[in-house]
Amino acid sequence: MQLFIGGACAGKRDAxxxxxxxxxxxxAYDGKALEAWRESLxxxxxVVLEGWERWLAAxxxxxxxxxxxxxxxxxxxxNWRDLERExxxxxxxxxxxMGRGIVPIDRAERRLRDLAGWLAQxxxxxxxxxxxxxxxxxxxxxxxxxxx
Amino acid sequence: xxxxxxxxxxxGKSQVAETLAREWHRRHGGRRYYLxxxxxSDAEMAARIARHRRERGDGWITLEAPVALDEALAxxxxxxxxxxxxxxxxxxxxxxGSGLPEAEGGRMLSALLDKARLKTIGLVVVSNDLNExxxxxxxxxxxxxAFLQRRHRQLAREADRVIEVIAGYPIEWKTSLKNSGKxxxxxxxxxx
Numbered sequence: 001m002q003l004f005i006g007g008a009c010a011g012k013r014d015a016x017x018x019x020x021x022x023x024x025x026x027x028a029y030d031g032k033a034l035e036a037w038r039e040s041l042x043x044x045x046x047v048v049l050e051g052w053e054r055w056l057a058a059x060x061x062x063x064x065x066x067x068x069x070x071x072x073x074x075x076x077x078x079n080w081r082d083l084e085r086e087x088x089x090x091x092x093x094x095x096x097x098m099g100r101g102i103v104p105i106d107r108a109e110r111r112l113r114d115l116a117g118w119l120a121q122x123x124x125x126x127x128x129x130x131x132x133x134x135x136x137x138x139x140x141x142x143x144x145x146x147x148x
Numbered sequence: 149x150x151x152x153x154x155x156x157x158x159x160g161k162s163q164v165a166e167t168l169a170r171e172w173h174r175r176h177g178g179r180r181y182y183l184x185x186x187x188x189s190d191a192e193m194a195a196r197i198a199r200h201r202r203e204r205g206d207g208w209i210t211l212e213a214p215v216a217l218d219e220a221l222a223x224x225x226x227x228x229x230x231x232x233x234x235x236x237x238x239x240x241x242x243x244x245g246s247g248l249p250e251a252e253g254g255r256m257l258s259a260l261l262d263k264a265r266l267k268t269i270g271l272v273v274v275s276n277d278l279n280e281x282x283x284x285x286x287x288x289x290x291x292x293x294a295f296l297q298r299r300h301r302q303l304a305r306e307a308d309r310v311i312e313v314i315a316g317y318p319i320e321w322k323t324s325l326k327n328s329g330k331x332x333x334x335x336x337x338x339x340x
Contacts, residue, residue, distance in 0.1 A: 007279035009297030053283055100156070101281025109282055134277075135154070136301035137310060137321050 001080060003123050005095045006133030012094050013050065015131065015138045020046045020092065028054035034076075044088035053096050056115050057108075066111060070118050077126055093127075095120050150261055152307040153318075154275045154300065160316030162233055165272045166204060168309075172270030173229040180229045182208040183220055185238040200233070214238070215246045218259035226267040232260075235275035235303075239296045250295060257299055261306050273303060277312070 006012045026040035028051020080091040099117045104110050124130045130142035151168050155161040188194040213220035242253045264271040284290045304310045310321040
């Protein structure tokens with residue numbers, strides 16, 4: 001697995017497109033639900049999952065317990081690691097960095113920000129490569145060996 | 149030389165930018181210009197401008213360019229030093245005060261960079277990093293952020309140096325790109 005993370009309009013999508021031109025995309029911006037990710041799987045190659053702020057916001061509405069949500073996300077990450085072991089598919093996540101502002105007054109926004117941060121940590125821990133995208137420039141954060 | 153310096157509020161980005169500008173000036177001589185995008189629209193803004201001016205000290209010629217960045221360079225001599233502070237304000241003035249089409253903003257910035265290269269000007273551009281907060285819900289704020297980020301990506305692409313400032317410390321991004329870019333293109337997934 002690989003993770004590309006960066007702020008809004010930082011150039012994450014372009015960074016991924018230029019590196020993985022043949023990838024299949026499963027995107028919330030195309031109206032796709034996260035749960036339907038299997039529909040976008042290629043026989044082999046890279047599948048890109050993007051639009052997490054929308055998926056996470058939808059999950060937050062239906063599930064009041066943050067710990068349960070984090071556990072569900074960890075299960076998904078584990079599923080993708082299994083998938084990579086068993087098939088010729090590689091999973092690439094594009095995550096939004098949204099934790100560098102003032103603590104929001106709105107509870108739903110606080111939960112979204114927390115969940116996005118936890119997901120980024122958990123995803124980074126099981127990715128072979130983590131890339132930080134800033135103003136269109138890309139910097140590799142992780143070593144080659146996964147930490148978990 | 150074109151340098152793009154950005155960071156959070158009170159990160160020390162103006163001081164880092166001034167240091168870069170002074171280094172260029174020490175090596176190349178000529179005049180030092182301060183390209184001010186801020187307008188003293190109220191007392192608070194006037195006080196901010198006065199504070200920045202005090203911190204810069206003497207020896208800077210102030211040019212005011214709330215919108216027309218490229219025209220401001222018309223009278224600047226070749227080899228001079230120009231410090232533009234800051235692009236964030238320019239972006240808001242372009243979008244909400246100029247009445248000019250949004251797409252022209254990118255061309256204006258390109259024209260500024262082209263003129264700076266043509267005249268061998270040491271140009272240092274300062275801006276604020278605003279895009280790592282929650283995505284804005286207000287469409288107008290989102291629109292502004294997207295416009296500013298397009299300009300930031302344009303600058304980062306074209307600048308010779310891209311520097312992030314955290315707590316007064318400069319982090320060189322363009323140098324990092326050269327290293328990490330090599331790793332990216334050797335990505336085993338792509339076999340290249």
